[in-house]
Amino acid sequence: MSTIESRPHATQRLSVTDIDPEAYKGMLAIEKYVHAGDLESKTLHLLKIRASQINGCAYCLDMHTTESRKDGEDQRRLDVLAAWREASSWFSEAEQAVLEFTEEVTLIGKGGVSDAVWARVKASYSENQIIRLLMAISAINTWNRLAISTHQELAPL
Template sequence: MSTERMNIHEIDPKAYQPMFAMEKYVHGGTLGEDLLALVKIRASQINGCAYCLDMHGREARDAGVDNRRLDVLAGWHEAPELFSDRERAALALTESVTLISRGGVSDLIWGQVKAAFTEAEVPVLLMAISAINVWNRLAVATHQALPALPAQ
């Protein structure tokens, strides 16, 4: 277990304000809290962000995402029957954007996204993916501490 390096919010509460504005934009769209949670968890799995995995796992369950789907999310390619076309397109885009240096976003994935989302939803999805990647990087870089478990 690593020690938290710094608490950005304690040092400069204004530092997170642009990110909160981005989150307000993303959650004000029509993507749905369940899809947003899947996107945030998948990016956080790739980036190894325990803090975000913990937070967005709880959000996913609160949004009604079935535990089975959360259990296999890292292997969603192998379980297409558990995810809709829309979710698969969003997850593919999430992986491509999160791993952007590995060849960018293919035309195939872009076509899947354009087929599954309205033109107005695509920027919201891109902003959601971008935001979680920023959050992941902040949390991993600072070793952001997980909230304590409730007393048993």
């Protein structure tokens, strides 16, 4: 059994882009695919932030909350996103479906995606949009794993 060590002052282990710029090409192609669809950028920001909260990725949280605010997201919604169920009136039914879907896909080993969550997503999104949501959730989980594994450094305050 492994434990996650506290690393408040960890230095970056390596820079994937400096060592092998080609490594990100596939990931960037997925991002291009996801963003070329008709999903709202607000929805994509919320799912990226929620997955990054679950995974504990400070680098991605910083990036995606900053982007979300630039795109006009209300700071209060970002502040309560980790507790979105308690603040459900601030999130549309479709957003709630995406957040729940994001949680179950991100934590796939805890029982997969339930039929109830699948039905909730299907009620708000087309099959093509669901594919893009799955690709977006999969991508952010990979980005989180890359950033956390390498101790990717945050931009200075």
